[in-house]
Amino acid sequence: MKIILAPMEGVVDYAMRELLTASGHYDLCITEFVRVVDQVYRPAFFRKICPELDPELNQGGTTRAGTPVRVQLLGQHADWMAENAAVAADLGSCGIDINFGCPAKTVNRHRGGAILLQEPETLYKIVKAVRDAVPGDQPVSAKMRLGYATADLALDCAHAIESAGANMITVHARTKMEGYKPPAHWHIIDDMRRHISIPVTANGDIWSRPDAENCRRVSGCDDIMIGRGALCLPNLASVIKVNAAPMPWKEACDILILYACFSRPSHQRGYLPSRIKQWFSYLKRHYPEAHILFEKIKRLRQLDDIITLIRQER
Ligand SMILES: Cc1cc2nc3c(=O)[nH]c(=O)nc-3n(C[C@H](O)[C@H](O)[C@H](O)COP(=O)(O)O)c2cc1C
Numbered sequence: 541m542k543i544i545l546a547p548m549e550g551v552v553d554y555a556m557r558e559l560l561t562a563s564g565h566y567d568l569c570i571t572e573f574v575r576v577v578d579q580v581y582r583p584a585f586f587r588k589i590c591p592e593l594d595p596e597l598n599q600g601g602t603t604r605a606g607t608p609v610r611v612q613l614l615g616q617h618a619d620w621m622a623e624n625a626a627v628a629a630d631l632g633s634c635g636i637d638i639n640f641g642c643p644a645k646t647v648n649r650h651r652g653g654a655i656l657l658q659e660p661e662t663l664y665k666i667v668k669a670v671r672d673a674v675p676g677d678q679p680v681s682a683k684m685r686l687g688y689a690t691a692d693l694a695l696d697c698a699h700a701i702e703s704a705g706a707n708m709i710t711v712h713a714r715t716k717m718e719g720y721k722p723p724a725h726w727h728i729i730d731d732m733r734r735h736i737s738i739p740v741t742a743n744g745d746i747w748s749r750p751d752a753e754n755c756r757r758v759s760g761c762d763d764i765m766i767g768r769g770a771l772c773l774p775n776l777a778s779v780i781k782v783n784a785a786p787m788p789w790k791e792a793c794d795i796l797i798l799y800a801c802f803s804r805p806s807h808q809r810g811y812l813p814s815r816i817k818q819w820f821s822y823l824k825r826h827y828p829e830a831h832i833l834f835e836k837i838k839r840l841r842q843l844d845d846i847i848t849l850i851r852q853e854r
Contacts, residue, residue: 553815565781613637621669747825772826
């Protein structure tokens with residue numbers, strides 16, 4: 541079984557990848573999406589989204605725990621996607637992932653993300669162009685939802701992605717219209733998986749070890765991707781893979797403090813306090829203690845005050 545840490549724009553950044561993969565058992569991370577419209581980004585831009593590619597950090601495209609990181613691109617123009625994919629691949633990204641699942645209105649209005657699931661032939665063109673632009677030893681993967689309004693075209697989309705030469709597909713088992721509303725329809729992934737021959741990774745609503753077992757059984761997939769669950773329980777991958785004990789609250793606090801210390805000069809004032817508060821909204825799902833602590837920090841603006849309180853309460 542492989543476990544992939546899901547791309548989450550505005551949430552799973554460099555620091556988060558470092559901290560979550562440090563607890564082990566992640567096989568791959570996908571970056572937040574790079575929105576491709578009508579330009580080729582410079583290497584510096586890719587290194588900002590994916591500092592693991594920065595030669596100065598000397599990480600060779602992996603987190604410091606050794607988990608490979610793959611750049612994700614989102615866009616509708618095959619040629620621009622291909623040119624950007626070539627740059628990211630050349631910088632050492634562990635392959636390229638293509639986002640066909642983003643439900644954001646602004647992105648969909650400009651024909652990016654999940655809206656393309658209505659046009660399997662466009663998916664084909666994009667994946668083919670990216671595959672042709674990236675050296676053969678660097679995988680190309682695509683991440684899709686079941687469809688836009690319905691799952692009627694799910695298999696056509698998966699076929700298009702496969703026949704264009706992708707090496708793997710991740711399926712978030714909901715349509716765009718379903719947003720994040722439970723349940724995730726893992727059984728539909730099973731229908732798709734049976735008709736295609738490249739590996740399929742199942743995604744959606746895996747919050748615990750039993751969820752992972754159910755998802756793998758129902759979808760028939762070996763591999764899974766976890767997103768929000770990984771933020772709720774920072775060692776969820778180890779819990780799933782080797783039945784590790786769930787991380788105690790005290791250790792989760794230590795990770796929060798480390799996250800706060802990942803400050804970078806480029807971060808604007810308020811960036812880290814708001815990111816820490818955002819992380820609390822996930823931690824609250826697993827740790828009752830997080831509710832109490834969040835009430836105390838929610839109005840604090842200074843990072844130091846927040847860190848002091850977390851240290852006191854842990
Ligand atoms: C805040 C947030 C940001 C996300 N950003 C991305 C993204 O940049 N690219 C992408 O393919 N999916 C993105 N997703 C979708 C997740 O990768 C994942 O498919 C979804 O959350 C379902 O998995 P989960 O139930 O394990 O969280 C995002 C989801 C959330 C909640």
